[in-house]
Amino acid sequence: MSNLHDRLVVIDGLIISDFGPDLFKEMRKGGITAANCTCCVWEGFSETMRNVAKWKTWFREHADLISQVYTTKDILKAKAENKTGIILGWQNTSGIEDQIGYLELFHELGVRIIQMTYNTQNFVGSGCYESTDSGLSDFGHDVVAEMNRLGILCDLSHVGQKTSHDTIVASKQRVAYSHCLPAGLKAHPRNKSDEQLRFIAEKDGFVGVTMFPPFLEKGPNSTIDDYVAAMDYVMNLVGEDKVGVGTDFTQGYSKPFFDWITHDKGYGRKLTDFGAVINPEGFREIADFPNLTAAMEKRGWSEARIEKVMGGNWLQLLKDVWRA
Numbered sequence: 601m602s603n604l605h606d607r608l609v610v611i612d613g614l615i616i617s618d619f620g621p622d623l624f625k626e627m628r629k630g631g632i633t634a635a636n637c638t639c640c641v642w643e644g645f646s647e648t649m650r651n652v653a654k655w656k657t658w659f660r661e662h663a664d665l666i667s668q669v670y671t672t673k674d675i676l677k678a679k680a681e682n683k684t685g686i687i688l689g690w691q692n693t694s695g696i697e698d699q700i701g702y703l704e705l706f707h708e709l710g711v712r713i714i715q716m717t718y719n720t721q722n723f724v725g726s727g728c729y730e731s732t733d734s735g736l737s738d739f740g741h742d743v744v745a746e747m748n749r750l751g752i753l754c755d756l757s758h759v760g761q762k763t764s765h766d767t768i769v770a771s772k773q774r775v776a777y778s779h780c781l782p783a784g785l786k787a788h789p790r791n792k793s794d795e796q797l798r799f800i801a802e803k804d805g806f807v808g809v810t811m812f813p814p815f816l817e818k819g820p821n822s823t824i825d826d827y828v829a830a831m832d833y834v835m836n837l838v839g840e841d842k843v844g845v846g847t848d849f850t851q852g853y854s855k856p857f858f859d860w861i862t863h864d865k866g867y868g869r870k871l872t873d874f875g876a877v878i879n880p881e882g883f884r885e886i887a888d889f890p891n892l893t894a895a896m897e898k899r900g901w902s903e904a905r906i907e908k909v910m911g912g913n914w915l916q917l918l919k920d921v922w923r924a
Contacts, residue, residue, distance in 0.1 A: 605893040608907060609633045609679055611914035612845055613808035614757070614779035615886070616641075616691070618852025619658070623886070624665040626851070627684040630889030633911060634675040634685035636713050636778060636846075640695040642866040645702060648695035652709050655688060668710050671924035672915055687918075689713035689778075691758060693724045693743060700739075700746050707750045712922060713778065714747060715755035716740065716767055719871055720864045725763030728789045729864075729871040733760035736767055748773045751922045757808075757846070761796065768803050773921045775800065779810035779846030782833050785817045789872070794837055801838035806917045808846025809834050811883060814874040824882030824895045831909065832899070840905050844914040849886055850877060 610631055616638040617623050627635065639651040659668050667678050669685040678685030688711045695714075696702040703714075716736075719727040724740035726733040736744070744767055747754055754775040756764040768775055777800060783791035797807060811827040813820050835843050850857070858874055860866045878884075882891050896906045 604897070604903065604906065605631055605890040608893065609675065609911035609915060610845075610889060611635070611675070611911035612847050612849070612889075613776070613914055614638070614689070614810070614846040615849045615851075617849050617886070618857075619655075620852075621658075621662055621665070623852060624658075624662050624684065626886040628665055628682070629887035630885075632684050632886070632889055633679045634669055634687060634914075636687045636689040638691050639688050639711075640690035640692055641718055641861060642692065642694060644694055645697050645699070648690070648706075652688060652706070652711070655686065656709075659686070669712070670710050671922060672919045673924070675915060675918075687712050689715075689755070691715045691755070692718035693722060694718070696743075698723050698739070700742055703743070703746050703750060703752065707752060711752065712918070713753040713755055715757060715759065715778070716743070717759050717763060719758050720868075725766070726760035727758055727763075728760050730760055733762040735760075735762040735765075736770060740767070741770055744770045745772075747771075751924070753778075753918065753921045756800070757810075758790065761793075764796065765799065768800055768805060774804050774806060774917055776806040776808060776917060777846075778808040779812070779848045780807065781810055781812075781815040781830055782837075785830055785833055786815060788815050790815050797834060797837045801842050804842075806842050806844065806913070807834050807838055808844045808914070810846050810848040811880050812848040812850075813876075813878055813880065814872075816880070820876045820878035822880040824880050824888075824891055825899070827880050827883060828892070828895045828899050835909075840908055841913055841916075843909055844917075845892070845910060847883075847886075849879075851886055 612635040717727040816822040
């Protein structure tokens with residue numbers, strides 16, 4: 601079992617944990633080849649720049665564990681060097697404020713994945729908790745066009761249904777739900793309907809499946825097998841070439857962090873209550889990643905399918921969008 605996991609290119613489409621050397625060691629233990637690591641949620645330009653600067657320091661100080669990813673070649677290089685490649689990603693466009701020119705600056709710094717909105721309304725469009733989804737704004741259309749030009753992946757995980765639909769239609773490049781679950785298994789504002797999942801796939805988009813417990817059918821009582829079953833559900837809708845892992849690991853965080861992410865802009869109205877965030881049994885921590893490969897084997901998935909879902913499909917998506 602572990603032999604297969606060791607051979608795989610393992611890509612996690614979304615981690616928002618309490619980053620630092622301890623977590624980087626966990627990523628190595630888990631055999632993660634690369635991960636999309638969040639460095640903007642509610643922050644504006646200056647704070648996001650500080651977050652990126654912190655990552656640049658970590659790349660220098662922990663070069664034995666992590667390296668920055670700019671291209672898919674960097675992901676394969678990380679695998680060869682037994683490191684974890686870090687893709688800098690955002691869960692909001694708040695980092696550019698109202699300045700489209702900032703996108704190119706952040707692209708030069710290595711930001712490669714950006715979610716259009718985080719839960720609520722911004723300059724670009726509406727989030728999944730916004731009471732009226734007004735769709736992609738005119739400014740949002742310009743942002744999508746510029747992200748397409750630069751080769752930054754448009755992420756739609758926390759984005760409202762209409763804004764997502766508009767982005768999928770507007771984008772000339774492939775887009776993704778980097779971390780979501782099917783509403784067909786549990787009705788939740790963050791989960792995507794069968795129709796939404798089929799639509800993104802029809803437009804050559806991608807679905808990263810999360811194991812974030814509040815969105816899973818059995819909540820905190822979920823197991824790693826429930827997570828793999830949810831992937832199967834999505835795969836039956838979109839096919840095995842368009843599904844990947846997007847765990848949404850929040851390792852190391854406690855109540856203050858969850859309060860911050862569940863209030864509008866971090867301090868405004870309460871949007872949702874997660875209750876106890878207990879990761880699925882068998883997949884409690886990032887170091888448990890080999891268990892996911894084992895759970896897929898147990899479910900009877902072929903080695904070729906496991907290879908695709910654990911990282912091969914992400915690699916292809918990123919190559920298509922980044923053109924590198």
